[in-house]
Amino acid sequence: MKQDMILILDLGSDENTRLAREIRALGVYTEIHPHDISQPQLAALPNVKGIILNGGVNRIVDGVAIDAAPAVYESGLPIWSVDHKGSPALAAEGPEREQAIASFVFDTCRAESNWNMENFIADQVELIRNQVGGRKVLLALSGGVDSSVVAALLIKAIGDQLTCVHVNHGLLRKGEPEQVVQVFRHELGANLVYVDAVDRFLDKLAGVADPEAKRKIIGAEFIRVFEEEARKLEGIEFLAQGTIYPDIIESGTKTVKAVKSHHNVGGLPEDLQFQLVEPLSMLFKDEVRACGVALGLPASMVYRQPFPGPGLGVRCLGAITRDRLEAVRESDAILREEFADNGLEGKVWQYFTAIPDLKSVGVRDGKRADEWAVIIRAVNTIDAMTATVEDVPFALLQKITGRITSEVKGVNRVLFDLTPKPTGTIEFE
Numbered sequence: 001m002k003q004d005m006i007l008i009l010d011l012g013s014d015e016n017t018r019l020a021r022e023i024r025a026l027g028v029y030t031e032i033h034p035h036d037i038s039q040p041q042l043a044a045l046p047n048v049k050g051i052i053l054n055g056g057v058n059r060i061v062d063g064v065a066i067d068a069a070p071a072v073y074e075s076g077l078p079i080w081s082v083d084h085k086g087s088p089a090l091a092a093e094g095p096e097r098e099q100a101i102a103s104f105v106f107d108t109c110r111a112e113s114n115w116n117m118e119n120f121i122a123d124q125v126e127l128i129r130n131q132v133g134g135r136k137v138l139l140a141l142s143g144g145v146d147s148s149v150v151a152a153l154l155i156k157a158i159g160d161q162l163t164c165v166h167v168n169h170g171l172l173r174k175g176e177p178e179q180v181v182q183v184f185r186h187e188l189g190a191n192l193v194y195v196d197a198v199d200r201f202l203d204k205l206a207g208v209a210d211p212e213a214k215r216k217i218i219g220a221e222f223i224r225v226f227e228e229e230a231r232k233l234e235g236i237e238f239l240a241q242g243t244i245y246p247d248i249i250e251s252g253t254k255t256v257k258a259v260k261s262h263h264n265v266g267g268l269p270e271d272l273q274f275q276l277v278e279p280l281s282m283l284f285k286d287e288v289r290a291c292g293v294a295l296g297l298p299a300s301m302v303y304r305q306p307f308p309g310p311g312l313g314v315r316c317l318g319a320i321t322r323d324r325l326e327a328v329r330e331s332d333a334i335l336r337e338e339f340a341d342n343g344l345e346g347k348v349w350q351y352f353t354a355i356p357d358l359k360s361v362g363v364r365d366g367k368r369a370d371e372w373a374v375i376i377r378a379v380n381t382i383d384a385m386t387a388t389v390e391d392v393p394f395a396l397l398q399k400i401t402g403r404i405t406s407e408v409k410g411v412n413r414v415l416f417d418l419t420p421k422p423t424g425t426i427e428f429e
């Protein structure tokens, strides 16, 4: 890493991420570390130009007020105490806050503004080559943002020492498996193993209506398929993962309880011993996207809206049937196409269709037709904890309804979900 770094030590602040992002926005790289970082750990961090002791509400741990280790104070680096041991907190907002941060970073620490994607990619290529040498790396490539950007970065760094495995479990959106093959095999020249596991997944899921049971079956079967493919390949020593910085921050610093454990392709058998390659582990999501763009990935891949791990499986409500799953896939594709054509793509945070296991009476070609109802959901959120419903123009909803009821087999009704979160969650299962 050739770029200057400002180190944020978590001394109980609940705004470490915000501060880290503000400094990165100034073009200076920053990392958040626990309050008790040791001297060797500190010494191992490259190009640290200054340290922020970021205090706050979580400053008491197990009844004791925490402090940084003596090594930090003795490091000789510029130190800024924020809301720690009586020093003032940062202004909540405004030019005063921005100025205080910029003044510490540039005037006190003399950090250079050289954090950008070009430098990041150059650094990572070098780090990956050093870590991997001439050996082989495996990557589970979903076609989602994170694993796609990892794949593009590894192709650049180590080319055909990388093997990507893409599992089509039948629960992906229309066109996605084809796009993965087109972009990675044909355009980027990757070794791509494409596994058609549609029947395997759908057979296992047949008759299973409980959402938790469905998720478990999908997760377990994914590990099984991936493991089988991994065993067929010879001499793989590394597993690459699309772990990103929020995964690491969320798995808990020392002052905050773990939010979720961080692992991606977790649950592989113990005898498949891989070392991990995690080149995005210090990037926030928007930086991951910028990295993908800089590596030449298509915008539709890099800016795709969030998609649940179990895919369309949790939008085909209740026990999945192949015909209803196809209807979810087709109606979702129509919705996405119409949103893109009408300027809503990139504006609305998440939009999709779901189909409950419910038929209602309708009329088709002058005859009674018992068919399904498609539900459209379109929501906006900042943190996914709450969500509001997008005010989709009525004429557009009518156009989409017309298309879905005429183009999607087995669907005679379209409903629009008006429910914010709470009380509804974003997804239905």
Ligand SMILES: Nc1ncnc2c1ncn2[C@@H]1O[C@H](COP(=O)(O)OP(=O)(O)OP(=O)(O)O)[C@@H](O)[C@H]1O
Pocket (backbone or CB within 6 Å): 139, 140, 141, 142, 143, 144, 145, 146, 147, 148, 165, 166, 167, 168, 169, 241, 242, 264, 265, 308, 309, 310
């Ligand atoms: N169909 C698939 N084929 C291959 N790998 C997959 C597939 N689905 C998931 N994975 C692997 O499992 C990881 C975690 O999947 P998850 O659905 O939670 O996505 P994610 O964390 O949002 O990452 P991504 O953006 O890469 O999809 C992915 O990064 C990928 O490595």
